[in-house]
Amino acid sequence: MAGTGTSSSGPRATIYSVAERAGVSIATVSRVLQGGPGVAAATREKVLAAADDLGYLPLGAARSLAVQHHEAHGLVLPELSGPYYSELLMGFEARAAELGQSVVLVLADSRPDLARAVRQLATRVDGIAALGATAMPPDVARALHGRKPVVIIAGDPQEGIESIVAENRESAEALTSHVLDHDRTRLLFVGDPDGAPDTRDRYAGFVAAHTSRGLEARDPVRIPFRERDGERFAARFLAGGHEADALVCANDELALSIMARLLDAGVDVPSEVVVVGWDDVMTARYVRPGLTTVRQPVQDLGALAADRLHDLITGCRPTGASRVLPTELVLRASCGCAQTETTLVRPKRTARGRGTDV
Known part of the structure; x- marks a missing residue:
């Protein structure tokens, strides 16, 4: 299982370097990163910590090619209470479905370590859309940038990262x-x-x-x-x-x-x-x-984010521009x-x- 990643000062990380850092087999690393069963909690924690330290992400695109489709779009929202979030999710999910994508949802407010949750999500999807800095901390967005497509919804622009906002x-x-x-x-x-x-x-x-x-x-x-x-x-x-x-x-x-x-x-x-x-x-x-x-066109924000994420996943070059609805x-x-x-x-x-x- 190939992978990519970069430590803060070393060469590209691989599944082998994660296994060596955690002191486990590559099969164990693979099971942990794919969310598989049969791994002790302490071992899972060691693997995730090693992957975090090394900045390792599996190549979701390579796995997608093996099954001839993109696995999923990731979507990170603060929560689902209130009408805004449900409208945004409806727009995003509907457009992703039209594109043949499934959606993996992460709720930021329920995650004690959001940065780790987002990095784990990145191992399961081909690209991530997130609602603002509360759902995608800037340091995490920068870490993923260039390795996984990222789209920020209703957040401050970040250099080189696509964003979609409504006029306010x-x-x-x-x-x-x-x-x-x-x-x-x-x-x-x-x-x-x-x-x-x-x-x-x-x-x-x-x-x-x-x-x-x-x-x-x-x-x-x-x-x-x-x-x-x-x-x-x-x-x-x-x-x-x-x-x-x-x-x-x-x-x-x-x-x-x-x-x-x-x-x-x-x-x-x-x-x-x-x-x-x-x-x-x-x-x-x-x-x-x-x-x-x-x-404001909340469903359109979600749909356009799914559209743009699909473009990036399928090879469109990022522009770092903001689309304003x-x-x-x-x-x-x-x-x-x-x-x-x-x-x-x-x-x-x-x-x-x-x-x-x-």
Whole structure:
């Protein structure tokens, strides 16, 4: 079983050097790296540690040629709770299936040693797509680069590595400006800009909208992006812990949970407090008041990542470019608009309708 890898200062690693480092047979190394049974836990740990130390990865492409197909696409997500991740997975898996690929999924939040989990995944698949730095640490991406195809979704660009993102800053500025047009003067951004690059860019758009009007944007309320965190924020808000007449939320999951808690407490949305979100999940269209938000093509992000990964696996040279998919501002009643639904902003698209390279 051939393999490739590079230690920090030595020649290419092979299955033989891993076996020598771990003090086991090459057959044992092969069973461990393929996830086979019959290996003691302590021995498995020694093999994995040796492979990590040497930077060893089996040649998945060589195994694929032997069976005349690509084995799998790897996908690393933080978790599966919430509508965003499921939409992304649906888009990725559907496109991979069209290409004849299976998908091996790893959830970062359930892995105490994510770097090792990703390196182990790399021994089982022909290429890996990952959602941002939380799912693919930069040092791991750099280690895999050149040895396994890697695509980063909704993360900061890394030199020489393909990335696919949705536009965030301009639409966030348009959304915030629209809220300010409703004569709201005490806006709060709810969500942690340090939690993800796309949220950081949304807060940058929030700040830009204030700056363009000579206003000073308030510091964000730094909370995670889950439903329960929105409920906790709403409880503090109702108790007087925050003062605002508009809440610009980092995603729809926060916005919907906050709005539901406020409405249950008798707060009039939007007359007393405007609530807006981001993503345009299905529920945003059916709650009352309808949620003003930014629609991003989450399934398209997943599908395009699978497409690009397939291109790289089958020999397309990496460009290191970022593909940026457009987003749309969708107005509903939660911001104070009377319309049931109006698409206000539709950024320019390419002829293929799949975004632009930047």
